[in-house]
Amino acid sequence: MFFGEYPYKVDEKGRVPLPPKFRRQMREGVILAKGMGEKCIAVYPVAEWKRLSDSLAAKAVTPANLRKLNRAIFGSAFSASFDGQGRITLPFPLREYAGIGDTAIVVGANNCVELWCEGEWKAEKTSAEEQASQIIETFGA
Amino acid sequence: MFFGEYPYKVDEKGRVPLPPKFRRQMREGVILAKGMGEKCIAVYPVAEWKRLSDSLAAKAVTPANLRKLNRAIFGSAFSASFDGQGRITLPFPLREYAGIGDTAIVVGANNCVELWCEGEWKAEKTSAEEQASQIIETFGA
DNA sequence: AGAATTGTGGGGAAAAGTGGGGAAAGGGGG
DNA sequence: CCCCCTTTCCCCACTTTTCCCCACAATTCT
Numbered sequence: 001m002f003f004g005e006y007p008y009k010v011d012e013k014g015r016v017p018l019p020p021k022f023r024r025q026m027r028e029g030v031i032l033a034k035g036m037g038e039k040c041i042a043v044y045p046v047a048e049w050k051r052l053s054d055s056l057a058a059k060a061v062t063p064a065n066l067r068k069l070n071r072a073i074f075g076s077a078f079s080a081s082f083d084g085q086g087r088i089t090l091p092f093p094l095r096e097y098a099g100i101g102d103t104a105i106v107v108g109a110n111n112c113v114e115l116w117c118e119g120e121w122k123a124e125k126t127s128a129e130e131q132a133s134q135i136i137e138t139f140g141a
Numbered sequence: 142m143f144f145g146e147y148p149y150k151v152d153e154k155g156r157v158p159l160p161p162k163f164r165r166q167m168r169e170g171v172i173l174a175k176g177m178g179e180k181c182i183a184v185y186p187v188a189e190w191k192r193l194s195d196s197l198a199a200k201a202v203t204p205a206n207l208r209k210l211n212r213a214i215f216g217s218a219f220s221a222s223f224d225g226q227g228r229i230t231l232p233f234p235l236r237e238y239a240g241i242g243d244t245a246i247v248v249g250a251n252n253c254v255e256l257w258c259e260g261e262w263k264a265e266k267t268s269a270e271e272q273a274s275q276i277i278e279t280f281g282a
Numbered sequence: 283a284g285a286a287t288t289g290t291g292g293g294g295a296a297a298a299g300t301g302g303g304g305a306a307a308g309g310g311g312g
Numbered sequence: 313c314c315c316c317c318t319t320t321c322c323c324c325a326c327t328t329t330t331c332c333c334c335a336c337a338a339t340t341c342t
Contacts, residue, residue, distance in 0.1 A: 003172070003218045005234060009300065013320085017299065021220075037205055084323065086298080108218075110198075110211040124212065131206070132197075132213035136177055139200050150290065154330085158289065225333065227288080 001025075002108030007118075009103060014095060015087040016104050018043070022113055023086050032094055033077040038124065041090065041098045041115040046079075048111055090115070142166075143249030148259075150244060155236060156228040157245050159184070163254055164227050173235055174218040179265065181248075182231065182239045182256040189252055190218075231256070 002022055010016050018026070031049040035042045044052065053073055060066035076097075080088040090100065099117040107114045107121070116124065143163055151157050159167070172190040176183045185193065194214055201207035217238075221229040231241065240258040248255045248262070257265065 001215075003215050003220055004232070005216050011301065013302095015300095020298070036208075038208070083321080085300085087300095089320085107212060107216045109208065110194075110215045114212070124209075125216065128209040128213040128216070131209050133178055135197065135200050135210065152291065154292095156290095161288070224331075226290085228290095230330085 002110060002113050004108050006106045007103060008106055010090070010095075010100060011102075014090045014092065015083070016090060016106070016115065017085065017087045018082075018106060018113065020086065022106075022108070023082060026082075029079060029081045030088065031077050032080050032088070032091065033073070034094065034097055035114060038114075039098055039116075039120050040124075041094045041100070043088075043113040043115065044111075049077075142251060143254050145249045147247045148244060149247055151231070151236075151241060152243075155231045155233065156224070157231060157247070157256065158226065158228045159223075159247060159254065161227065163247075163249070164223060167223075170220060170222045171229065172218050173221050173229070173232065174214075175235065175238055176255055179255075180239055180258075180261050181265075182235050182241070184229075184254040184256065185252075187220075 002025070004019070006019050008016050008018075026043075026045045028046050031044045031046060033042045033044065033049075056069060056073065057066060060069050076094070078091045078094065080091075082088055098115060099120060100115060101117060103118055105116045105118060105121040107116060143166070145160070147160050149157050149159075167184075167186045169187050172185045172187055174183045174185065174190075197214060198207060198210060201210045217235070219232045219235065221232075223229055239256060240261060241256060242258060244259055246257040246259060246262040248257060
């Protein structure tokens with residue numbers, strides 16, 4: 001379970017710390033991938049990543065479909081691990097994709113962690129909150 | 142079950158005590174989240190939080206929906222626990238959101254506890270009482 | 283009235299955030 | 313094929329923040 005929202009510096013070498021509480025759930029290493037649909041970087045613990053990619057692969061109906069899926073999923077994924085200071089280095093393609101400069105917002109999103117640039121996150125946050133309150137008002141909590 | 146309304150000091154380090162009666166129902170730790178819709182901090186016992194977040198997640202219809210929902214729910218939530226004096230430390234984003242300065246009104250709200258700044262609470266209180274009496278008169282008690 | 287619990291404040295030790303340096307590895311050019 | 317340059321990785325150092333413990337005053341309970 002990943003909670004909360006934390007701003008962190010990205011240094012010149014592209015390194016970002018993750019909150020200690022997150023690290024403890026990621027001792028086995030992590031997979032970095034493009035956020036699906038959203039302009040952010042998704043960080044999965046390896047176990048969770050395997051679960052996800054397997055369940056996706058199982059839903060591909062044709063071999064051609066599966067190949068495409070595999071390319072899209074694995075092609076943009078990188079494995080990473082923590083240095084002695086609890087930081088991971090962001091691969092440049094992902095960093096560029098998410099538009100992350102010298103600050104990253106680290107967001108806990110239940111089963112994964114997301115990295116956002118400040119601007120995109122502010123927008124996404126308000127839209128997510130709107131949608132959540134709609135669901136709550138409609139169905140109740 | 143949480144009852145009552147108590148004013149407490151918030152010290153320079155952002156720590157707030159909760160009433161002993163509340164603590165005893167929160168030994169396993171708590172989750173702090175934005176009050177849904179209202180400008181306050183909601184404090185849930187972990188078990189109650191899990192119940193709530195699960196039931197909300199179940200209402201998301203599409204994967205994209207679910208991701209957004211997770212961001213709204215988990216992104217603004219923080220776990221916390223009590224220090225030796227029965228206090229919890231308020232994460233700065235939440236404190237700012239609720240506009241809590243050096244005093245917090247701790248309010249028992251049945252399944253959770255809410256933290257308000259004095260001003261907002263006074264307003265919410267009168268409006269809540271008015272609405273409640275209307276509801277009672279309309280539907281009976 | 284005495285004892286225990288609670289509200290409030292602060293200090294010190296440990297951990298976390300940030301930045302930089304040097305060695306090893308990889309690639310390109312001579 | 314060798315050398316040099318670039319890049320990457322790992323380690324070290326410093327500053328700030330956080331966490332945990334102690335202490336006192338006030339209140340409550342017995």
